[in-house]
Each structure stands twice: as C-alpha cells, then as structure tokens.
Amino acid sequence: MEPRLFGSFVEHMGRTVYSGVFEPGHPLADADGLRTDVLELTRELGVTLVRYPGGNFVSNYRWEDGVGPVEDRPARLDLAWRSLEDNSFGLNEFMAWAAKAGVEPMMALNLGTRGVAEALELVEYANYPGGTRLSELRRSHGVDKPHDVRLWCLGNELDGPWQMGHKTAGEYGRLAAETARALKRFDPNLSLVACGSSNSGMATFGSWEAEVLEATYDMVDYISLHAYYDPSDGDADSFLASAADMDHMIKSIAATADHVGAKLRSRKKIKLSFDEWNVWYQSRFKGESSLEWAAHPRLIEDVYDVTDAVVVGSLLITLLRNADRVGVACQAQLANVIAPIMTEPGGPAWRQTIFHPFALTARYARGEVLRVEPDSPLIETAKYGEVPAIWATATHDPETGEITLFAVNRDRHGALPLEIALPGDMRVAEHLELADDDPSARNTAADPERVVPRQGTGAALDGRRATLTLPPVSWTIVRFAPLTARSAR
Known part of the structure; x- marks a missing residue:
C-alpha cells in the first residue's frame, strides 16, 4: 500500500487557496500568510500528498505569474472558474505550505494552452539546483535549494470539452508523449501521470485511455481517473453504493492498461492515479457559464452529512481494496470547495463529517491490505444492480502486528452483524463508529462537533473470532492488537 493513497487537492478555485490555506491578516496566519489552523487540521487529516494548482485551473495557467515579488505579479482572468486571479499565492508559496504541512507536492502542468517548452521551463x-537562467531566477526569488518535485501530471482532463485546450485522444497522446520524453531526458526518475478520462460517463471512456497509453506507455508511470458521486437525485440506495462504480472503474482502466501493455509486448505495469474523487452535489452547480466574474468567490461549498461521510468511507475502502493498482489518490479538495475542512474569512476552521473517515483511515491503514470478502446480504440499487450491504477491507501492520478493519453498512433500514476470523489471540484496541439517528446531520461553524466518531458498542471476542454490530448507514473502524504486544508493554 502506497502512502500516496491519502492525497488531497489544492486548486485555485473558489476559496480553496484564498481564505482557505492562505489568508494574510487572519489572526492565526503565520509570517507567510498561511492559516495555521488549516495547517493543523491538514496534519490531523493525515494528508500525505497534495495535487496543485489544478484541476481545470491549470489548463489556462501561466506559472511565471505566481513567482517573484508579489507586487510585480500580474492579475489574470481564470477562464476555468470565471475568477479574477491576483497570483499572490503561487509555486513557492505552495511549496512553503507543503513543507509546513508535511505533504509531498504533486504538480500539474498546463498542456491545455501551453506545451513542451513551458513544461520544461517550470x-x-x-x-x-542552480547555474541556469531559470534556476537562478528561483534563487533570486529567495528559494536557494530546488523544490525537487518528483510527481507531475501531464495536464488535466483534456478529454473534456469544458477544458481550455480540449484535445482528441490522438492529439493529447502525442503531446503527452513529447512532454514525457523531454521530462525524462531532464530527469529519468520523475514520475509522470497521463490524463485519463474525466469520468466514466464520457463517450470516449476506455478508448481514450487505450489510445493515450499506446502513445505514452513507455514514458509514463500512471494513468489518471476522476470520479464524483452526487447524492442530489434522491436515490439514497444507489448513492450509498457509489463505491461499486469506483471499483468497476478502477478494474476497467487497469484492464485497459494491461491490454495496451500486452499489445506492446511490455513487461511494465502502469499504475493508476485516482487524483480526483469525492462526493459532490454536482447537480446543484449550474455550470461555469452561470458564474459572475469575481475574486475567489464562494463556489460549490457543499456541507456534508452523515450519509456523505459513510460514502466517503466506502470510497476509501475501495481505494484500499485496489491498492495493488492504485498508487496515487487525491480527495478533491482540501478546504472549502467540496472539502473536509471549512473556514470563514477572519474566522474559524472546522471539520466536516467527511473529515473523520479520511483521517482515521489515513492514520491506521498501515502495512499490507488483506483480502476481505464479507458474506453479506444484498441491496438492489437502480444504478448498480445488487450490491453487498457490507463493504469492508482490513490492513495488517507487520511492525505492530495490528489488524485494522474498515467496514460500511449501506443498509438504511437496519443494523447488520459482522463476524471476523482473526489470525491469532488479539484484543480490541479501539472501536469507533460514524453513525447517527439522523443521517442528514451536519457539522457547521455554529456546531462543529455535531457529528464525530463515537465509541462503538457490542464488539465481543471469543477466542479468535470477533463479532460486532454495524449500525444502519454507518462507517466503522476496529483495531485489533496482539495480546503479546500488550503484555510486552
């Protein structure tokens, strides 16, 4: 399992950056204008990797605008989100934030309105390190040592007609291959992500990946996947089963990549970068053309409830279950925009409901992912057919011997029993549940602790068997520790 599975996303969109991670003049801002309350919550969330600066934003972005003296930086129009961008936060500010947050940067390149030369310059x-015009320019901007970014996205969602610089698979595949070849000449150890489909509903889904990978297979390391799940249509059972779609999407693209590898007679395995995923009330968003030009407006600031958090927990389970192929994943986004962290300008920051399953999974999913196949009742859904009511996985930490179980009960009407066979004599080290009598309960600035994980009840051990009850519409974590580890302490 890769630590990069617990990534997040900071795009110049809405208030993710401005009054999200960056707010000079805030009472809790540090000398660099970074909100220390958001930094603290980011560390608590357990984020390991952050993708930047987009997203749709990157396809019309000039990185040069965001470096150098702030007073000399030009204001630009961001065509993606019809926003006014003053560029007071750019590459070096982001890298300073990433260092303080303790996260690895994942940089996206503009292959929409720009190309190979601009990518190489960035x-x-x-x-x-130094001695060239651009490296010395960085040093003149107060950054003596190189940032040494290892992971780069070759553009963003260029299959989408909404994207600045939208391309066909053939057009993008050639540009991505040319860019990748040049970047590997600069440093063969860079890790590169080719754009996959924007979502599985695209007419070119699957065929896009096949054509792009045929052009880029030997030069890229990952192909990207993006998916958002919308609860707005009122089909609660299908929404709770969203992970079935994510699982199918992962397996489909892995199979497509393997087909291309076989066709090219390559022994290389392309991994997957699920670098945008989340719950998004997308049907409430009226589209980019509905937006008025504004500077970092309040944009898709969805407020999440218990059901949304359970779905996020099930998506994390799915990423873990596919950790043999998914090497990178980024929940979109970190602050304010469909985010686990919310802020108010000049005011507080707080955790949304979806914060909790991410934080606990990132904290305790360690070591190896175990194959878990629960024998579960089935639920009939309109979108995905029959799905198991219980969706689960487990990890084993070889250093501590701990086994951690992550489980979701998708059933809206009743609790379900779960019995677990353990490999040895163990004890319950921790049992937490995210559930509520009101599955629409939310956290707000006025009541930020309305929904939090609570101590689970009813877990019992009988020899090497554990039993517990999963409440309806719930996400559960149970940590089992070896008895020998307890006696050693």
Missing part, C-alpha cells in the same frame, strides 16, 4: 525552475 521543471527547470522548480528542480534544477
């Missing part, structure tokens, strides 16, 4: 500015 990589040289960011990664070359």
Whole structure:
C-alpha cells in the first residue's frame, strides 16, 4: 500500500487557496500568510500528498505569474472558474505550505494552452539546483535549494470539452508523449501521470485511455481517473453504493492498461492515479457559464452529512481494496470547495463529517491490505444492480502486528452483524463508529462537533473470532492488537 493513497487537492478555485490555506491578516496566519489552523487540521487529516494548482485551473495557467515579488505579479482572468486571479499565492508559496504541512507536492502542468517548452521551463525552475537562467531566477526569488518535485501530471482532463485546450485522444497522446520524453531526458526518475478520462460517463471512456497509453506507455508511470458521486437525485440506495462504480472503474482502466501493455509486448505495469474523487452535489452547480466574474468567490461549498461521510468511507475502502493498482489518490479538495475542512474569512476552521473517515483511515491503514470478502446480504440499487450491504477491507501492520478493519453498512433500514476470523489471540484496541439517528446531520461553524466518531458498542471476542454490530448507514473502524504486544508493554 502506497502512502500516496491519502492525497488531497489544492486548486485555485473558489476559496480553496484564498481564505482557505492562505489568508494574510487572519489572526492565526503565520509570517507567510498561511492559516495555521488549516495547517493543523491538514496534519490531523493525515494528508500525505497534495495535487496543485489544478484541476481545470491549470489548463489556462501561466506559472511565471505566481513567482517573484508579489507586487510585480500580474492579475489574470481564470477562464476555468470565471475568477479574477491576483497570483499572490503561487509555486513557492505552495511549496512553503507543503513543507509546513508535511505533504509531498504533486504538480500539474498546463498542456491545455501551453506545451513542451513551458513544461520544461517550470521543471527547470522548480528542480534544477542552480547555474541556469531559470534556476537562478528561483534563487533570486529567495528559494536557494530546488523544490525537487518528483510527481507531475501531464495536464488535466483534456478529454473534456469544458477544458481550455480540449484535445482528441490522438492529439493529447502525442503531446503527452513529447512532454514525457523531454521530462525524462531532464530527469529519468520523475514520475509522470497521463490524463485519463474525466469520468466514466464520457463517450470516449476506455478508448481514450487505450489510445493515450499506446502513445505514452513507455514514458509514463500512471494513468489518471476522476470520479464524483452526487447524492442530489434522491436515490439514497444507489448513492450509498457509489463505491461499486469506483471499483468497476478502477478494474476497467487497469484492464485497459494491461491490454495496451500486452499489445506492446511490455513487461511494465502502469499504475493508476485516482487524483480526483469525492462526493459532490454536482447537480446543484449550474455550470461555469452561470458564474459572475469575481475574486475567489464562494463556489460549490457543499456541507456534508452523515450519509456523505459513510460514502466517503466506502470510497476509501475501495481505494484500499485496489491498492495493488492504485498508487496515487487525491480527495478533491482540501478546504472549502467540496472539502473536509471549512473556514470563514477572519474566522474559524472546522471539520466536516467527511473529515473523520479520511483521517482515521489515513492514520491506521498501515502495512499490507488483506483480502476481505464479507458474506453479506444484498441491496438492489437502480444504478448498480445488487450490491453487498457490507463493504469492508482490513490492513495488517507487520511492525505492530495490528489488524485494522474498515467496514460500511449501506443498509438504511437496519443494523447488520459482522463476524471476523482473526489470525491469532488479539484484543480490541479501539472501536469507533460514524453513525447517527439522523443521517442528514451536519457539522457547521455554529456546531462543529455535531457529528464525530463515537465509541462503538457490542464488539465481543471469543477466542479468535470477533463479532460486532454495524449500525444502519454507518462507517466503522476496529483495531485489533496482539495480546503479546500488550503484555510486552
């Protein structure tokens, strides 16, 4: 299992950056204008990797605008979100934030309105030690040592007609291959992500990946996947089963990548970068054309409830269950925009309901992912057919011997029993549940602790068997520790 599975996403969109992670003048801002309350929550969330600066934003972005003296930086129009971008936060500010947050940067390149030359210039500015025009420019901006960014996205969602610089698979595949070839010449150890489909509903889903990978297979390391799940249509059973779609999407693209590898007679395995995923009340968003030009407006600031958190927990379970192929994953986004962290300008920051399953999974999913196949009742859904009511996985930490179980009960009408066979004599070290008598309960600035994980009840051990009850519409974590580890302490 890769630590990069617990990634997040900071895009210049809405208030993710401005009054999200960055707010000079806030009472809790540090000398760099970074909100220390958001930094603290980011560390608590357990984020390991952050993708930046987009997203749709990157396809019309000039990275040069965001470096150098702030007073000299130009204001630009962001065509993706019809926003006014003053560029007071850019590459070096993001890298300073990433260092303080303790996260690895994942940088996206503009292959929408720009190309190979601009990509190479950014990589040289960011990664070359010194002695060249661009590396010395970085040093003149107060950054003596290179940022040494190792993971790069070759554009964003360029299959989408909403994207600045939208391309066909053939057009994008050639540009991505040319860019990848040049970047690997600069540093063969860079890890590169080719754009996959924007979502599985695209007419070119699957065929896009096949054509792009045929052009880029030997030069890229990952193909990207994006998926958002919308609870707005009122079909609660299908929404709770969203992980069935994510699982099918992962397996479909892995099979497509393997087919291309076989066709090219390559022994290389392409991994998957699920670098945008989340719950998003997308049907409430009226589209980019409905937006008025504004500077970092309040944009898709969804407020999440218990059901949303349970779905997020099930998506995390799905990523873990596919950790043999998914090497990178980023929940979109970190602050304010469909986010686990909410803030108010000049005011507080707080945890949304979806914060909790992510934080606990990131904290305790360690070591190896175990194959878990619960024998579960089935639920009939309109979108995905029959799905198991219980969706689960487990991890084993070889250093501590702990086994951690993650489980979701999708049933809206009743609790379900779960019996677990353990490999040895163990004890319950921790048992937490995210559930509520009101599955629409939410956290707000006025009541930020309305929904939190609570101590689970009813877990019992009988020899090497554990039993527990999963409440309806719930996400559960149970940590089992070896008895020998307890006696050693």
